[in-house]
Amino acid sequence: MTKPSNPGTSRLVLGLVTGLAGLWTAGVVLAPWLAAHDSVLGGWLRLLYRPGCHQISNRCLDLGFGPMAVCARCAGLYLGGTLALMWTTVRNHPCRPRPVWLAVVAAPTILDFAAGQVGLPILGNWARFAVALPLGLLAGLYLGDALIEIVRLNSAKEKQEYHGEDSVG
């Protein structure tokens, strides 16, 4: 398993990406909250999530102030990804599950999606959220691993260049 050779930089990069992911996920709840408080921003924020989600109201979770800006499945994916990135940032150490797990956690979501397309009974909103959460978690873990690896390789390259110049000078 790869360890970050420059822990400060990798934590900074991970922190930035996690912050962005956190903002994106928070916006999902913020949009209906703003709309419930008569803010025009809520509508525009909801529009921002439009390209990535169908936003059908009865498929969105409702925390008491209207349907969220994305469906239950997308909310699960976003939250899972953000939590996994947070976990990787705190540990500052990559975690790369075996690829077979990706197929295992993706299967229920794919089956539920396919069932909906062919008119079979589908899961309820909270169940769909719960089923998508592990898939988001795994995707977040892989993303964290990829970011740490990129930082590690760049740091190694910089070091190599620095020492190369040093020896020439």
Add this chain to the structure above:
Amino acid sequence: MNQAPSMLKPALISGVAFGVAGSIPVVNWINCACCALIIGCGFFAAFLYSKDSRAAGFAFRPGNGATVGLVAGLIYGVISGILGGIISSAVGMGDWQEVIDQIQMSGADIDPEVLEGITHFMESSGGLMMILIGLFFALVLGAIFGTIGGLIGGSVFKVEPQPPVHEQAPPPPPPVG
């Protein structure tokens, strides 16, 4: 010495296949789950490139995955933007009308005359504007989500570089006499 495999081939295969799928009206609903088609496009491109890299004996790392995912996502954007635009302009103003409806539902304080003017302009531009706007959004989304898919693929299908094989020097000949 072996040459590193080209990124263009896996990016093209994945970008074109997923781009065509993304412009077919019912199939592109898959994108409703967090742009799954675009993420899948980057992920599949990373898978193809990792296979090529493995065969050629080269390392495949998340950075390679991100790059090939980005290129595949951009190709996806071009294909689905143009094809999707042509299809939606042939079928009607579906997407744009949805956006207008959503703006009106959100309670945003926009003059109805302005909205009507924009709609009229969109309709009178003969679908070209629809294609250009669709292309722009498809390129932006393709770049972002294709890269994410490529990064995930880069981590999943990582190929470590093979350690150099040091040939052992033959033992010295036995002393004569």
